[in-house]
Amino acid sequence: MADRTGPGPGGGSGSGSGSDSFKGPDSTPRAEESTTALKRRARKINRTLAETYPYAVAELDFRNPFELLVATVLSAQTTDVRVNLTTPALFGRYPDARALAEAEETELQEIIRPTGFYRAKASSLLALARRVVDEFDGVVPDRLEELVSLPGVGRKTANVVLGNAFGVPGITVDTHFGRLARRFRWTSSADPVKVEQDVGALFERKDYTMLSHRVIFHGRRVCHARKPACGACPVAALCPSFGEGETDPTRAAKLLKYELAPGREELLGLMREGRSRADLREAGYGLGA
Numbered sequence: 001m002a003d004r005t006g007p008g009p010g011g012g013s014g015s016g017s018g019s020d021s022f023k024g025p026d027s028t029p030r031a032e033e034s035t036t037a038l039k040r041r042a043r044k045i046n047r048t049l050a051e052t053y054p055y056a057v058a059e060l061d062f063r064n065p066f067e068l069l070v071a072t073v074l075s076a077q078t079t080d081v082r083v084n085l086t087t088p089a090l091f092g093r094y095p096d097a098r099a100l101a102e103a104e105e106t107e108l109q110e111i112i113r114p115t116g117f118y119r120a121k122a123s124s125l126l127a128l129a130r131r132v133v134d135e136f137d138g139v140v141p142d143r144l145e146e147l148v149s150l151p152g153v154g155r156k157t158a159n160v161v162l163g164n165a166f167g168v169p170g171i172t173v174d175t176h177f178g179r180l181a182r183r184f185r186w187t188s189s190a191d192p193v194k195v196e197q198d199v200g201a202l203f204e205r206k207d208y209t210m211l212s213h214r215v216i217f218h219g220r221r222v223c224h225a226r227k228p229a230c231g232a233c234p235v236a237a238l239c240p241s242f243g244e245g246e247t248d249p250t251r252a253a254k255l256l257k258y259e260l261a262p263g264r265e266e267l268l269g270l271m272r273e274g275r276s277r278a279d280l281r282e283a284g285y286g287l288g289a
């Protein structure tokens, strides 16, 4: 992938011109990286990921804040692809918070059963919808403090909704984002709130939402938890953790997922052309890994 998307392992533009900047995978990183060098390197990673994933978006399908809020709750412990297969029937039956608040629990459970943990999720969704109706007149609020006051809604879900349904920049620290932020040494913390603060200090606020999408895309496709594909990684030259995963380019390419997986070049080409995910699904392209 590196040859078509940006700088590859050891072959890219490195990390910037400052004498104190990180040196890339072929040399030992300095113990201390200045804040300026860290910021410069972080922004280069973001730019390279933007070139690699020009089509990065929220992978959950939604048409309004209510749908995104519900889809995000459903996405716990499952894939966005599975949630997207479930939500058309769900929103066909319960199009808004008022309808969902009055849902019959066992019927709701049946509809969302494919997403797993369906009993707990049904009970969360009912409590959530009832609170939106009782406290916010059926309208999903657009402020972080109000969103996190809803049952089952933490900062991660609130930031997803703010960033994608309301256009308020937000960093979404999910499992992928946290892992990659640590591998990039943007933070050393495992606490999502601290990760959000540390990463937030490196970027302009306006970039937060797209940065989140790109990092999460990269985590799902290339920088996996257990077997990162370092040898096929477009930001290898900027990553202090290069070598944590497979470094052989051929073997690493086999670890790539979704549209970057071997044999899916046609899908990748269409995504790069800007074809929407809905179009691609209609045309018969499975978007799963």
Ligand code: SF4
Residues within 6 Å of the ligand: 183, 222, 223, 224, 228, 229, 230, 231, 233, 234, 235, 236, 239, 240, 241, 242, 243, 244, 245
């Ligand atoms: S750990 Fe490996 S796969 Fe992950 S970003 Fe760094 S070089 Fe890329």
